[in-house]
Structure formats: C-alpha cells, structure tokens
Amino acid sequence: VTAAAAPVVDRSRAENLDRADPLARFRERFVFADPDVIYLCGNSLGPPSRAGVAAIDGAIAAWSRRLVDGWEDWLDLPSRIGDRMAGPLLGARRGEVIVSDSTSVNLYKLAAAALGAAAPRSVIVADASDFPTDRYVLAALPAALRLISDGGTAAPTAASVAAVLDADVALVCLSHIGYLSGAVADMAAITAVVHDAGALMLWDLSHSVGCYPIDLESAGVDLAVGCTYKYLSAGPGAPALLYVRSEQQRRLRQPIWGWFGQRDQFAMGPDYDPWPDVRQFLVGTPPVLALAGIGGSIDVVAEAGIGAIRAKALALGELAMDLYRAWLPGLGFRLGSPLEGPARGSHVGLRHGDAQRIHRELGAAGRIVTDFRFPDTIRMGLAPLTTRFVDVWDALAALRQLSY
Numbered sequence: 001v002t003a004a005a006a007p008v009v010d011r012s013r014a015e016n017l018d019r020a021d022p023l024a025r026f027r028e029r030f031v032f033a034d035p036d037v038i039y040l041c042g043n044s045l046g047p048p049s050r051a052g053v054a055a056i057d058g059a060i061a062a063w064s065r066r067l068v069d070g071w072e073d074w075l076d077l078p079s080r081i082g083d084r085m086a087g088p089l090l091g092a093r094r095g096e097v098i099v100s101d102s103t104s105v106n107l108y109k110l111a112a113a114a115l116g117a118a119a120p121r122s123v124i125v126a127d128a129s130d131f132p133t134d135r136y137v138l139a140a141l142p143a144a145l146r147l148i149s150d151g152g153t154a155a156p157t158a159a160s161v162a163a164v165l166d167a168d169v170a171l172v173c174l175s176h177i178g179y180l181s182g183a184v185a186d187m188a189a190i191t192a193v194v195h196d197a198g199a200l201m202l203w204d205l206s207h208s209v210g211c212y213p214i215d216l217e218s219a220g221v222d223l224a225v226g227c228t229y230k231y232l233s234a235g236p237g238a239p240a241l242l243y244v245r246s247e248q249q250r251r252l253r254q255p256i257w258g259w260f261g262q263r264d265q266f267a268m269g270p271d272y273d274p275w276p277d278v279r280q281f282l283v284g285t286p287p288v289l290a291l292a293g294i295g296g297s298i299d300v301v302a303e304a305g306i307g308a309i310r311a312k313a314l315a316l317g318e319l320a321m322d323l324y325r326a327w328l329p330g331l332g333f334r335l336g337s338p339l340e341g342p343a344r345g346s347h348v349g350l351r352h353g354d355a356q357r358i359h360r361e362l363g364a365a366g367r368i369v370t371d372f373r374f375p376d377t378i379r380m381g382l383a384p385l386t387t388r389f390v391d392v393w394d395a396l397a398a399l400r401q402l403s404y
C-alpha cells in the first residue's frame, strides 16, 4: 500500500461521512436515555424506537379501556404483524409469516415439522459454529446431526453444504449471517443445492432481518425464523418471526398442538384440527404489548429502505476495517469477520487474547457498549439506523488505547 492509497484515519473522515449520511436523521427516531453512551450492541438488543414506544403505549391504553374486549383486535396480531413484515423485510408473500414465541421455539416447531414430513430421511445438516440455541434445539430432535464447519470466520458455501448432502438428509438449517463472525451466507445458492438433494432449507435470519436485503421467495426458501429484538428494535424478548413458504404449509405438521393453531379456536372442540396455513404454527396467547412494539419499528425500517440501510452498513464496515488495519493488528488483534464488505453483515468481530478486559474497560472508561463472546471476541454491532460514523471512529480509537 502506497502512502497515497492509505485510507484516511483521522476523525474528520468520520465527521464528513456523518454529514453526508442520508440516514443520519433516523437516529432521532430512537430513544437513547444517555446521549453520551456509544451504543454498538444493536445487533443484540436494538434501542427502542419512538414509534415502537408509542405503539406499546397505545396497546396499554387499549388494554385499560377495553379490558377483555380488546381481544377482538388482538387475536390475529401475530398474522397481521407477520404480513406487514413479509413484503418489505423478507421478500415473502402475505400469509407466509407469523410472529410468535421465541426464535428457539419457532426453530423447534419448524425443524420438527420438516423432519416429520421428510421420513424416512432422518439427517439434519447444521453449522458447528452456529448460535448455540440452534445447535441445541436440533440436537434434541430424533435425527442424526451432521455438522459442517467452515472455520469460524467464513460462512458456509454452496460447495461446503453440497459436500455433506445425500439421500438421508431431511433438512439443512443455517444462519443467514453468522452471530459471531457476521459472515453472510449465499442464501439462494445454498437453498438451490439443498433442494437438488431433495431436502428442505431452514434459515435463521436473526442477524440479517432489518439490516440486510432478504428475498425468501426468489431464493426458494422453505422455512425461516429470526429475532425481532435486534435490528428490528421490537424490545427485549419480543416474539420472533416464523416463515413457511405457501407451498409447504399443507405438508407440514408442527409438534406443539396449541389452541391458537386450532382452526375453530372457540368451538373448544375435543380434537386438534389445525389451520391449513401458517397459523397452525401458532401455539398460545400472543404477547400483545411486545407485538405492538414490533409494528412500530417495522415502519421505521421500511421508511428508511433496506437498500439504503445495507449501503450504510457497508460504509460503516469499511470505516471500521480501515481503522482496524491502520491501528490494531500490531496490538494483538485479529479479525473475527470477513475483511471484504460484501461478505459481512452489520456486525464485526474483533479477537484478542485480552478481549474480556478490553471489553470491560471499553464500557467502564469509554462508555462504549459492545459485547464480549467467549473466549476472545469483542462484537461490535454497526446498526445503520442508529450508529454514527464517529461512533465507529471513537470505538476503534478506544480499542487502540486500551490494548497493551
């Protein structure tokens, strides 16, 4: 690298990027009680959106006013919110998405249903470096788990998945964006090789929904789940999305037979007779206040536009990578994420032998909130609607200072 080609690393570059940022105004749509905190954890828990808070307040007011009559409006919220999310955020059709339960429970429902429909196939392929809940839930199913491993910082590829497929595989379950590395998997290419082998494909969208363009329909995806409390800012523990492609809905039967999956719910009949559509994947009473919060945030993401959100994620990541290369490798840091922008989602993993101490001191001294993932990764979420370029600069400068 010549001196002329070296990236500019002084803070004015970040300030200029903030001034030119078409999404800068969206930060005001979110609530930060302490403006001095630099929040780089939106990939774990998004900050509250003002629209989400207003929607939750509205739901509380409706609860106090209408009491039990409120259920006239609330019963179908999981489908209504799912339909609002389907087009703009998932590239899905109406009637393919519901919002219910946690991602872990939705993953169980879908994986068990897929397994049931695929008999006598009885192997599930998953990623050894995927989020723990995904591996645990799949391991508990009556199937043999076949784990692939691409070494931690790279996403699985169509070739690495194809290499483990055969006529025994019922289901492949992978994360679209890796929770630790931020590496992006090629959804369409992997789904295609899985279908060629006669298996179903289930994607965990937890780290991509709201920050990365997703087109489930054109990618041919069968099943998907994902958290809403990360880039969708739906609030701590808000219920998760669940997607079932229309063509698969009648073939599958989920294992938790609850009364919200029942076609004629209030007939209180003796036998379980589920909806012949995505609603069969509902189980019990929906969390109305949390669902209201999701509704508010979906609109903010849709208004900003997922294309603009992705463009800013790339720009934030490029700044982080330039600063990383200029300052950190000589101080014991290694990159835990792909270096190339297109291969990375909205978060970055930085690895260091002393990561736990550095993470703690970042929070204490610099009031910079990141997260630490055992054993050596500091994860920084660069959430495009709320993260400023100067936040990235200040955080990397603090990392440089704290590494000794």
Ligand SMILES: Cc1ncc(COP(=O)(O)O)c(C=O)c1O
Residues within 6 Å of the ligand: 102, 103, 104, 105, 131, 133, 134, 175, 179, 204, 206, 207, 227, 240
């Ligand atoms: C990729 C991924 N999948 C699943 C989960 C678990 O979600 P939940 O706790 O809502 O079940 C998480 C949580 O952070 C996650 O990052």
